Amino acid sequence: MNGTALRVFRVISLVVSALLCCIAVTLLIIGVATPSWLYVDYRVPPGVIEEHRHGLWLDCVLRGGGGQNPYAQSSYFNWGVTSDQCEYKWVNIDPSPYGGGGSGGGGMDPYLSNSGGYSAMSSLFQTDYSQHRFLAWHVSTLICLIIAITAGVFAIFACLCVFFTTLCSAVAALLEFVAFLSSAIGVSIFFINANRPEIRYTQIPNAADRWRVYDQMRGFSFDLSLASVFIFLLSCLLGVLGSVVGFMHAQQQHQRRRHRRMDSKTFPKTELSTVSSSANDHNSNHHHHHHNEHSQLSMTNMANQPHLIRIRNEGAGASVIRDNSIGV
DSSP states (O other): OOHHHHHHHHHHHHHHHHHHHHHHHHHHHHHHHSSTTEEEEEEETTTEEEEEEEOSSEEEEEEEOTTSOTTTTTTTTOOOOTTOEEEEGGGGBOOSSSTTSOTTOOSOOTTBOTTSOBOTTTTTGGGGGGGGSBOHHHHHHHHHHHHHHHHHHHHHHHHHGGGTOTHHHHHHHHHHHHHHHHHHHHHHHHHHHHTSHHHHEEEEEEETTEEEEEEOEEOHHHHHHHHHHHHHHHHHHHHHHHHHHHHHHHHHHHHHHHHHHHHHHHHHHHHHHHHHHHHHHHHHHHHHHHHHHHHHHHHHHHHHOTTEEEEEETTTTEEEEEEOOOOO
């Protein structure tokens, strides 16, 4: 794959990863902000239906009448209308993990005043007051999801910085993995505790000495948060892929620059060696010509003086001239 294709694939993967991370963060913020993690419909006399929604930090009640729930067809999203009442969970904080009691709640009723009556604001919540306490697993879930939201936001900014430096792609992938891991842990904590019998099943008095058991269902807040977990995972995988492709492209660019530097350094050496070789050839030819002239001169001298015999000792590197003339 050439450099242009790697660059285009890297940009596309990181842009899609940033968009998915943005979607996951948005869904998770909506999930944390809304109270529909668990909901249950109570039929309370006289012919009134109350839909209780239990969130991580906020609980709301939707009221209906006429023998049927007017929100039955669209209660998945309806909340916060004028007739609703909401209350913060930390009003009834309980430091113990599960409240120390069963579906009956245990302990004192937090909505019961000293005079023995219920306030107007809290009269709806006293039906299942044990479900409206702020427990330790609510806090744990909130902390994990807030960490996931924070990591997701920083991952989006890191994806935008990829156009300036390749290192940001690895940082973005790491932050997306942290967001995925934190959101998965938070949703798992909620899912495990929400299916505990003392949390999932609630009972309210239906008549004298009679109790009715209700099964709480998971609402859209949980569904949105669960969807954000898988979107974070997909975003993380695309981020890792974009990081790998980015480093491959950077390595190719580094190798190309290295080859260019090597070529620019070796070209003058070749030219110099050619010039030096030509000079050596010229010197060699000149030396050879001079040697031939010297040899011819020596032969002429020897021809003119036949009584001298030149003996060259190659081993010693010296010449010895002997006089072999014969006197007549």
